[in-house]
Amino acid sequence: MNFANDFEKNEYIGRESLKDLISLFPEKFKNIEMKYTDQNCVYDAFYFDYDENYSIKKRTFVEIKCRDQVYPDYILETKKYNSIKRIAEKELYLKPDEYRIIYINFTPKGSYFWNISDMSKQKKEQGHYNRATSSSRTDKVDKTVYSMDPEKGKFINYIYNKEMILRRTLNNRIVEEVKKQKGFILPF
Numbered sequence: 001m002n003f004a005n006d007f008e009k010n011e012y013i014g015r016e017s018l019k020d021l022i023s024l025f026p027e028k029f030k031n032i033e034m035k036y037t038d039q040n041c042v043y044d045a046f047y048f049d050y051d052e053n054y055s056i057k058k059r060t061f062v063e064i065k066c067r068d069q070v071y072p073d074y075i076l077e078t079k080k081y082n083s084i085k086r087i088a089e090k091e092l093y094l095k096p097d098e099y100r101i102i103y104i105n106f107t108p109k110g111s112y113f114w115n116i117s118d119m120s121k122q123k124k125e126q127g128h129y130n131r132a133t134s135s136s137r138t139d140k141v142d143k144t145v146y147s148m149d150p151e152k153g154k155f156i157n158y159i160y161n162k163e164m165i166l167r168r169t170l171n172n173r174i175v176e177e178v179k180k181q182k183g184f185i186l187p188f
Helices: 006-024 078-091 162-180
Strands: 045-050 056-066 074-077 099-106 111-115 124-130 140-148 154-156
Touching (some): 006 099, 006 162, 056 078, 074 078, 078 099
Parallel strands (some): 056 099
Antiparallel strands (some): 124 140
16 A cells, blocks of 8 residues: 555554544444544544434544554644634634544553544643654644643543554455456455
8 A cells, every 4th residue: 555655644643543443343433424634634534413304414534543552641732623614604604512523542551532623721731742743753843732631531441443544445455456357356
């Protein structure tokens, strides 16, 4: 599988991890039909809650991060949060009660979910962080972030496995290519 860069690869792994999580824990995701965005979108996925007349009650925007390490807390850039809110309120004209924002961190310890729809009471911190972790861990810039306490999130005992995700994707592509070959019949 070829990716243009590590950012694209990490975005793909995050989306595939969410798909795996949903398939492994369907009871936690009842009536959710997750839709995934492309890698250039501000958020990674979304879904709708419907009322009894199948009208949309609430829209949910999902932001995903895959972490290679366990940290005492995780961060969310205020810039990312503000961008999702801007799309919801300024571009889609949604009122705060018409949408929610979910932040997911896949970690080597498990998966954490936070409802970050209203961060007005959450303390902001200024710090020196990676400009873009996927391209460099040494190129630092000043950023404003929210500190996300794992104890305040919802925990699901799912540990993502990027090697397995990439291997499965490659295997699926190979099988599809073989199926396309004229006259070749697979034994499965």
